[in-house]
Amino acid sequence: MADREKFSSQELVIVMSNYELGAIRAIKEFPRGSRKAPKLLITADSGEYLLKRRARGKDDPYKVAFAHAIQLYLATVKFPLPHLIGTRKDNNSMFQHNGRVFEMFEYIRGSNYDNSLEETFDSGRTLALYHKLLRDFKTEFQPGVGSYHDARNLHSGFERLPEMLGKADREHVITERQMSSTMEFLQRAYEEAKGKVNAAGLLEWPAQIVHCDWHPGNVLFRNREVVAALDFDSARLQQRVIDLANGVLQFSILGGSEDPGSWPEYLDESRFKRFLRGYDEVDPVPAEEVQVIPWLMIEAMVAESIFPIAATGFFGRIDGYGFLAMIERKIRWIQKNHVKLLGRVAG
Numbered sequence: 125m126a127d128r129e130k131f132s133s134q135e136l137v138i139v140m141s142n143y144e145l146g147a148i149r150a151i152k153e154f155p156r157g158s159r160k161a162p163k164l165l166i167t168a169d170s171g172e173y174l175l176k177r178r179a180r181g182k183d184d185p186y187k188v189a190f191a192h193a194i195q196l197y198l199a200t201v202k203f204p205l206p207h208l209i210g211t212r213k214d215n216n217s218m219f220q221h222n223g224r225v226f227e228m229f230e231y232i233r234g235s236n237y238d239n240s241l242e243e244t245f246d247s248g249r250t251l252a253l254y255h256k257l258l259r260d261f262k263t264e265f266q267p268g269v270g271s272y273h274d275a276r277n278l279h280s281g282f283e284r285l286p287e288m289l290g291k292a293d294r295e296h297v298i299t300e301r302q303m304s305s306t307m308e309f310l311q312r313a314y315e316e317a318k319g320k321v322n323a324a325g326l327l328e329w330p331a332q333i334v335h336c337d338w339h340p341g342n343v344l345f346r347n348r349e350v351v352a353a354l355d356f357d358s359a360r361l362q363q364r365v366i367d368l369a370n371g372v373l374q375f376s377i378l379g380g381s382e383d384p385g386s387w388p389e390y391l392d393e394s395r396f397k398r399f400l401r402g403y404d405e406v407d408p409v410p411a412e413e414v415q416v417i418p419w420l421m422i423e424a425m426v427a428e429s430i431f432p433i434a435a436t437g438f439f440g441r442i443d444g445y446g447f448l449a450m451i452e453r454k455i456r457w458i459q460k461n462h463v464k465l466l467g468r469v470a471g
Contacts (some may be wrong), residue, residue, distance in 0.1 A: 127157040130183055131177065135163075139175065139226050142219050144212045146170040159354075163230060171367055172193075173209060173229035183225040185218070188264035191356045192217040194258065194333060201257055203251065207229050207352050208298050232352040234344030237375075238432060242348040244375050244395045246276035248349040248402030251371050255364045256407045258333040267333060268360035272370070273326070273420060274318055281434040288437040289444050293440050299443050314426040317419035324416045334367035336360050339374035354435050365413040369420035372399045377454070384442055384450035389457040396465060418462035425451050 130153070131139075140148070146169035154163040160179035165172065178188065192208060199207050208217040210229040219226040237243055263313060270276060285307060289298075336358035344352040377395035380387045400417075403409065429451050431446035458465070 128153075128155055128165075129162045129177075129179075131162055131164060131175075135177075135221070139167075139219060142211045142213065143228055145173060145209075145211060149457060156363040172233075174206070174231045176227045176229070177227040178227070185220065185225060186265055187268075187357075188214060188218055188225055188227075189228050190263060190267060191359055193265060194261070194359050195356055198254070198257060203257060204350055205254065205352070206232050230293055232344060234346050234351040235285055237343060237345065238339035238348075239395070240348060243350075244398045245344050245402035246349050247338075247340075247343055247375055248371070248399035248404075249341060249406050250343070250402075251335065251368065252403040252406035254335055254353065255332065255367065260335050266405045269331075269362065270360070271336070271362050271366050272424045273321060273362075273366055275427045277422075278314070278427055278430060279332060281430040282307060284434040285430065285444075288434055290438055303445065306445070306452050307336075309452055310430070310448065310455070311428050313452075313459070317422040321417045321423070322418045324412060325415060329363045329365070330411070331363050333359055333366055334362045336362065336367060336370075337366060337441055339464075343458070365409070365416060366420060368400075368409065368413075369417045370424045372396055372403075372417065373421040373424055375399045382442060384446050387450050387454075390452040390461075391458070391465070392464060414466060418465060419460050422455050423424045425455060457466040 125260075136151075141200055145166065148166060154165040154174060156178050157163065160305050161182065162177050164175045166175055167172075176427050181380065195205060198205055206229040209230065211219050212217060217227070219228075237247070286300075286303060289303060333355065335353070337355055338353075342354045343350055344354065376391045376393070378388045378390070378392055400409070400414070413436040429439060430450060431437055433448065437444045439447040
């Protein structure tokens with residue numbers, strides 16, 4: 125595994141000199157998130173802060189400015205998120221030096237998601253608040269538009285899978301027939317789900333700014349309520365139900381050990397229902413949008429698995445084929461239980 129990138133001493137001195145934080149009491153590494161984006165936790169007389177250097181490929185100033193425009197607006201309407209700290213000279217939300225982009229945030233202390241129904245409910249409620257506040261938001265910066273729904277280049281990802289899976293080291297040998305069967309099922313399930321979503325009229329529904337990465341790792345809690353939503357880098361223009369479906373998937377899917385073969389095939393139905401109820405409390409979801417959620421979840425599971433595995437043969441540190449076989453089992457469960465799953469939302 126690649127080493128985590130670090131700030132050089134000279135770089136840190138230059139960056140820190142462009143912020144007015146008062147006397148610095150402590151600086152320590154904050155080893156979370158991308159290894160290519162180093163972070164430091166800074167304790168100063170004025171408070172606690174998080175300094176981040178953007179990873180290469182994630183540091184286009186115009187894309188950063190778009191994400192910052194969203195965060196700066198949300199801060200004015202009291203949405204829970206870490207506030208950006210402006211530079212000393214011109215109060216800019218980013219600092220650029222030697223072709224790199226740096227950000228300074230207030231540091232918010234909170235706990236990780238505990239899988240409780242209370243935190244699940246408030247996660248859904250907070251996502252709805254995000255969507256509601258940004259429904260009419262406009263910015264001079266051009267948002268991205270792609271998503272896991274009808275994803276471009278997914279076909280080429282499937283084409284690369286056999287080669288990458290063949291190169292990957294694994295504990296268990298898989299046959300060409302096993303690999304072909306799983307790939308064919310996932311392609312067919314994705315196309316069927318995409319067709320159902322489009323037939324329901326998704327492309328006619330209004331698009332707006334969405335978060336596009338709403339999962340438990342991007343939410344902090346205090347007293348079972350959301351105290352901060354994080355990571356707005358993937359924000360883009362989509363129909364809100366695309367965001368909602370991925371959110372409810374991320375908060376109801378069940379994992380386990382590093383062996384995905386041991387993971388349950390079913391979703392946590394109580395969390396599924398509670399997340400949607402939390403969302404609906406703030407921004408009610410019409411029945412036609414609710415009905416496409418299971419199919420969008422299937423699309424999300426396929427697309428978000430295929431791309432990383434086609435690139436490396438693995439999903440993180442998990443064997444790529446084992447992960448895809450687990451996704452197949454979960455999709456089959458959703459296909460079989462989608463009516464019951466949605467029926468329980470109103471139950």
